[in-house]
Amino acid sequence: MADVPSEAPEHCPGTQSENAGKASACAGCPNQSLCSSGAARQPDPGIALVKERLSLVQNKLLILSGKGGVGKSTVASLLSRCLAANNPDRNVGVLDIDICGPSQPRVLGVLGEQVHQSGSGWSPVYIEDNLSLMSIGFLLSSPSDAVIWRGPKKNGMIRQFLSEVDWGNLDYLILDTPPGTSDEHLSATSYLKGAGITGAIIITTPPQVALLDVRKEIDFCRKVNVPILGVIENMSIFVCPKCKNTAEIFPASTGGARAMSNELNVEFLGSIPLDPLLARCCDEGKNFLTEIPNSPTVSTLNGICKRIVQKCEEEKENCPNNSQ
Secondary structure, eight states, X not given: OOXXXXXXXXXXXXXXXXXXXXSGGGTTOTTXXXXXXXXXXXXXXXXXXXXXXXXXXXXXXXXXXXXXXXXHHHHXXXXXXXXHHTOTTXXXXXXXXXXXXXXXXXXXXXXXXXXXXXXXXXXXXXXXXXXXXXXXXGGSSSTTOOOOOOHHHHHHHHHHHHHHBOOOSEEEEEEEOOSSSSHHHHHHHHHHTTTOOOEEEEEEOSSHHHHXXXXXXXXXXXXXXXXXEXXXXXXXXXXXXXXXXXEOSXXXXXXXXXXXXXXXXXXEEEEEEEOXXXXXXXXXXXXXXXXXXXXXXXXHHHHHHXXXXXXXXXXXXXXXXXXX
16 A cells, blocks of 8 residues: 555544545645545555564564553563573574664663564574564664664665565564554555454553553554554552562552553553663573572563463454464
8 A cells, every 4th residue: 555645634534435635625635636536445465474474483472562662672572582481492583673663682681782684584683592582773783873764765665574584483462653643554454454463462661641641552552453452551569679568659640550441441461570680681681580580570560471471362262363
C-alpha cells in the first residue's frame, strides 16, 4: 500500500477506497495521480514476504507505550531475558523497530556488534544461546549517529527487518516499538497482519499524564484489531537498594494502571518497582536477572512472564490463525 504523506488532506478517503484520488478532498494531494490510477490498491508484496519469513515464529508480541520515558525498552529487554531464562528450550528474538532511538543493543549488552548477511538473510546478534536481537543500532557507524529519515524510509527498514532477518525457529518475537501510534506502528501491524500478531503489551507509569497516552494506545490497538495481552506498570514504587524501604516517587493520583485497566477492560499484568540497580544494569548491558537474582523485581518479572505465556496460549486457542 502506498504511503500517504503527512500532507494528505484531513478527509482523505484512503488508498483502498473507490474514491481514492477522485474525491474533492484529494485535490492538491501529492499522491492524487497514484491513488486515482488504482495502483495504490494493489496488495503490498512485502506482506507475503513477511508471512513466509515469520512462518516459524510462534508468537509475535508488540511492546507499546503511549508516552516516551516510561521504560518501554527496559521492560522489553527484561521480558525477553526472562522468557529465555525460564526455559532453555524456548527461543526468543527481539526486533528493535525504534528506528530513531534504538536502545536494545546497549541494554542487552551487545553494543558495537555487527550483523552478517548470508544466503538466507541477515543473521541476528545472539545475547544468549536462545536469545537474539536485530536493531538498526548495529547498522550505524557510531551509537551517537542520528537517524534522520522520513516515514517511507523508516517503513522500508521495518519491512526489511521483518522479511530479511533469518530468525529460524522462534517461540517469541518481541518487537520494541517507539512511543506513540505513528509510522512504525502502522508499518509493523500492516506487514504482520498476514503472519498474525499474537498481541500487544502496553507499558506505562503511574501518573495520569502517562495514562492519558496509554488510553490512546489501547484505542489504536482496538482500531487496528491487535489483541491486547495486558498492561504493565513500570516505576510503580522506589526500592532503596540499601535499606529496602519503599517510596512512591510517581504518585498514582487516579489509581494508576490497575484502575485504568479495570475501567477499559484490559488485563493488568503487574507492577515493576523503580530500582536504581536495574537502571545501572541496563546502562552497563548486564543481565539484571543474574546480577540481582534475589531482587523483588525478578520475582515480579517471573510472574508477569508466566502470565504472558498463558495469554499467548489463550490467543492461539481463540484465533488459530495466529499460530503459523
